């Protein structure tokens with residue numbers, strides 16, 4: 001009886017503390033999240049994976065790149081530098097302003113210092129491989145844009161800030177068509 005009474009008064013004290021102390025609401029939250037973890041670690045692991053794949057939860061950055069010029073001597077990317085934040089979903093609009101048929105362009109994002117090597121490897125891959133080599137140096141590659149065509153490319157920007165590069169891998173275009181992707 002005595003013990004019961006003691007326990008009763010302890011509960012009473014706790015109840016009073018809970019009522020008076022606003023900080024206690026946080027510990028209540030902590031307690032309930034602990035409960036969740038204890039109840040189903042597998043469930044929360046699945047939730048985590050789903051969250052990672054859901055690109056709608058990722059910050060999105062829109063960028064535009066133009067290809068200009070109508071001869072091998074004139075062709076260029078209008079923007080020689082593009083800037084994005086690290087680890088965001090990049091929505092690239094690539095506009096080919098060329099007119100004549102040989103003015104086919106793409107944009108391939110590469111690791112720092114790798115644009116020329118990637119372009120060389122692309123030439124070997126050829127049209128059947130869409131001029132994009134299988135290489136760890138390739139971060140993302142757009143489809144080939146015909147003269148007057150606009151193509152879109154979505155990719156996740158690198159997580160490590162730095163000066164990455166981009167290049168058109170259509171044969172012999174890399175000389176004039178390359179730029180720097182600044183990841184901040």
Ligand SMILES: [Cu+2]
Nearest residue numbers: 104105168173
């Ligand atoms: Cu090109």
